Amino acid sequence: MSEIDMEVSIGGVLMKNPVMPASGTFAEEAAQIFDLNVLGALVTKSVTRYPRMGNIGPRIAETTAGMINAVGIQSKGSQSMLNTSIPFYQQYNSPLIISISADTADEFIDLAQELSVPGVAALEINISCPNLEDDGRSYAMDPAQTFRVVDYIKKKTKIPLFAKLTPNTNAITEVAIAAEAAGADAVVVANTMLSMAIDVESRKPKIGNIMGGLSGPCIKPIILRMVYQVYKKVGIPIIGCGGICSAEDAIEYMMAGASAVQVGTYNFVNPIGMVDIIQGMKEHAIRHKISSLNDIVGSVCVIGPEDIDEVATY
Amino acid sequence: MKLLQSTVLFNIEASSRYKHMAIYAPEVIDECIAGQFFYLKCSNHISPLLRRPMSIYKIVKEKDEVHFLYLIKGEGTKSLSQMQAGEKLDIFGPLGNGFILKKEWKNLLIIARGVGLATMAPLIDLATKQGKTTYAILSARSKEDILSANYMKECGAQVILVTDEDGNSDMVYVRKLIESMIDSKSIDALFTCGSKRLTNLLKNISLQYKIPGQVALEENMGCGLGMCFCCVKPFQRAGKIINLRVCSEGPIFQLEEVMEI
Numbered sequence: 193m194s195e196i197d198m199e200v201s202i203g204g205v206l207m208k209n210p211v212m213p214a215s216g217t218f219a220e221e222a223a224q225i226f227d228l229n230v231l232g233a234l235v236t237k238s239v240t241r242y243p244r245m246g247n248i249g250p251r252i253a254e255t256t257a258g259m260i261n262a263v264g265i266q267s268k269g270s271q272s273m274l275n276t277s278i279p280f281y282q283q284y285n286s287p288l289i290i291s292i293s294a295d296t297a298d299e300f301i302d303l304a305q306e307l308s309v310p311g312v313a314a315l316e317i318n319i320s321c322p323n324l325e326d327d328g329r330s331y332a333m334d335p336a337q338t339f340r341v342v343d344y345i346k347k348k349t350k351i352p353l354f355a356k357l358t359p360n361t362n363a364i365t366e367v368a369i370a371a372e373a374a375g376a377d378a379v380v381v382a383n384t385m386l387s388m389a390i391d392v393e394s395r396k397p398k399i400g401n402i403m404g405g406l407s408g409p410c411i412k413p414i415i416l417r418m419v420y421q422v423y424k425k426v427g428i429p430i431i432g433c434g435g436i437c438s439a440e441d442a443i444e445y446m447m448a449g450a451s452a453v454q455v456g457t458y459n460f461v462n463p464i465g466m467v468d469i470i471q472g473m474k475e476h477a478i479r480h481k482i483s484s485l486n487d488i489v490g491s492v493c494v495i496g497p498e499d500i501d502e503v504a505t506y
Numbered sequence: 507m508k509l510l511q512s513t514v515l516f517n518i519e520a521s522s523r524y525k526h527m528a529i530y531a532p533e534v535i536d537e538c539i540a541g542q543f544f545y546l547k548c549s550n551h552i553s554p555l556l557r558r559p560m561s562i563y564k565i566v567k568e569k570d571e572v573h574f575l576y577l578i579k580g581e582g583t584k585s586l587s588q589m590q591a592g593e594k595l596d597i598f599g600p601l602g603n604g605f606i607l608k609k610e611w612k613n614l615l616i617i618a619r620g621v622g623l624a625t626m627a628p629l630i631d632l633a634t635k636q637g638k639t640t641y642a643i644l645s646a647r648s649k650e651d652i653l654s655a656n657y658m659k660e661c662g663a664q665v666i667l668v669t670d671e672d673g674n675s676d677m678v679y680v681r682k683l684i685e686s687m688i689d690s691k692s693i694d695a696l697f698t699c700g701s702k703r704l705t706n707l708l709k710n711i712s713l714q715y716k717i718p719g720q721v722a723l724e725e726n727m728g729c730g731l732g733m734c735f736c737c738v739k740p741f742q743r744a745g746k747i748i749n750l751r752v753c754s755e756g757p758i759f760q761l762e763e764v765m766e767i
Contacts, residue, residue, distance in 0.1 A: 246749060
């Protein structure tokens with residue numbers, strides 16, 4: 193077993209394996225059920241500068257092979273992150289990635305500077321959340337806005353930055369290219385998909401916020417396709433995130449072009465799901481005589497024209 | 507709290523709409539407190555995907571058994587209802603905080619409705635074992651749905667039934683009933699589960715008579731551990747509105763902090 197090299201390097205952050213939690217599905221409480229040192233990295237729920245209440249409930253609804261959430265970034269604020277969470281995670285050797293969320297570019301900078309402290313390996317910029325400077329559309333819906341905010345933060349901080357992109361755009365490749373051009377050290381592809389569900393008995397939306405983000409196995413093929421498209425156009429590492437529920441799903445993402453993966457909804461289904469996935473990936477590598485997991489990144493065998501994804505007919 | 511495969515001992519019809527399940531769970535039995543819940547994986551299929559929170563109905567320590575009494579309502583409970591004795595059930599728990607019984611309390615009044623009855627049964631058992639007297643007003647659509655009345659009586663409660671079919675479950679009548687019991691039984695604390703209307707009523711009575719109370723709440727959940735903030739509800743505390751997680755800061759809350767919905 194030990195001869196399998198699971199190690200990956202993402203934007204200068206060395207991880208013992210490519211598996212980490214998706215933001216919002218993991219916190220200190222996970223340490224009650226498994227040893228956090230098994231994870232490639234630890235990713236916090238998005239933190240805002242000041243405490244935030246979040247949305248009115250219900251905040252979660254189950255859908256076919258998935259779920260919708262609209263938590264609305266309830267946050268204790270960056271002071272609590274600095275005083276409580278960062279010291280807690282320092283007892284583990286897995287690198288800590290803090291997800292940050294802000295409504296304006298300046299707020300992102302303040303947060304990024306405040307959280308560039310020892311014990312924090314990288315920041316994940318949640319540019320999938322509403323941007324008040326652009327009529328509430330998220331930064332990552334638009335390549336120019338993505339470039340502007342990432343470039344702005346990059347110029348004023350030294351810490352590695354991972355840009356978390358949204359699938360709610362018709363320009364995922366262009367957005368990823370813009371993030372790379374602005375200096376992002378990696379891109380996370382992607383976040384939840386804008387969605388809705390209605391209770392037909394009460395005629396009410398199942399989510400208090402009416403709309404929310406769809407996650408879980410139902411979105412996996414869509415996000416996998418996005419990872420494949422982005423991989424062909426950017427050189428920085430891609431962290432695949434969307435519906436991963438098994439080692440096979442994680443391997444599939446890596447073959448599409450992801451260098452690492454994030455597991456989200458599955459943590460709710462199986463609280464030790466990430467531990468099982470890491471073990472399963474190791475077994476896959478042994479079975480296929482893969483000495484380093486890095487070798488499978490982008491290894492999907494595509495027969496036919498290289499740009500088949502750009503063919504509009506399917 | 508543990509994540510483990512328990513064994514289903516039985517899963518039988520309790521009425522046309524309810525089922526009663528017992529699992530063998532020696533690994534966690536000593537941790538279980540009335541009011542806590544287990545997060546059950548109701549199916550091994552991709553839909554229904556999420557676990558279902560299920561409050562504890564009975565804790566049988568000497569037999570290492572945990573029981574659930576549940577209404578077959580949606581996909582999750584439908585799937586759970588099909589489980590057979592001998593099958594493995596993936597359980598995560600016990601989770602959340604149980605009821606807190608103060609030493610000086612002697613007489614407890616419990617008001618529950620519908621599915622909320624199941625949550626109250628282990629509280630009565632616990633209170634009786636601590637030498638307290640319990641009075642339970644049990645409300646439901648019909649007598650058929652008051653499944654746990656006999657078990658509650660066995661546990662030592664003095665039980666009063668009110669039903670929609672008998673026309674005595676309305677708030678005016680129930681209020682009078684509660685007030686007369688407060689007057690005659692020197693009630694020290696109030697407990698409720700299963701109805702928004704009863705919770706609102708009991709909150710008002712709790713404030714008016716200055717009797718402390720606790721309520722067991724439910725909400726759709728994500729992680730069950732307090733990490734995702736999906737099961738949050740608003741509460742009033744010290745003149746402010748705060749959001750608390752039903753899974754980890756509840757599911758038992760102080761009645762005076764509950765918001766009227």
